[in-house]
Amino acid sequence: METLKKFIGNRIRTIRKQRGLTQEELAEKADMMYQYISGVERGARNISIDSLEKILMALEVDFVKFFPFENAEDQPIEDNEMNKEYILTAHKEFLRNKSVEDIRAIHRISEEILKAFGRT
Numbered sequence: 001m002e003t004l005k006k007f008i009g010n011r012i013r014t015i016r017k018q019r020g021l022t023q024e025e026l027a028e029k030a031d032m033m034y035q036y037i038s039g040v041e042r043g044a045r046n047i048s049i050d051s052l053e054k055i056l057m058a059l060e061v062d063f064v065k066f067f068p069f070e071n072a073e074d075q076p077i078e079d080n081e082m083n084k085e086y087i088l089t090a091h092k093e094f095l096r097n098k099s100v101e102d103i104r105a106i107h108r109i110s111e112e113i114l115k116a117f118g119r120t
Contacts, residue, residue: 004090006043008052011066013041015059029058049094 016026023041027034032054039045040055047055056066067090095103114120 004093005040005046008047009041009043012037012055012059015061015066016041019059021059026055026058030054 012026016023021029023037024034027037030037030051032051036045036051037055040047040051053063056063095106098106111120
């Protein structure tokens, strides 16, 4: 999952710099060590969902905005396929440690959402 770690790290770095924050300032806002932030930004550290949530809250970024997949329709076919594979991989990693019951529930919810939008 090196690609995912690097993607997340790069996104955090980009947004942090856009906000005009240093690693130390972000670490303070997120109640973390700046060395951890540095490792995450370089893709050298695994980041937990809890830590990602703390960082996103400190950056004042919504989770949906953090992962820029909403404009996939506007991208060339090759990019769409890459984006699709990336999203599927990220989703699989998200679900990896969930219980079978949770995975089934998420699947049912996803199906209902797609039905509601006429995308079955």
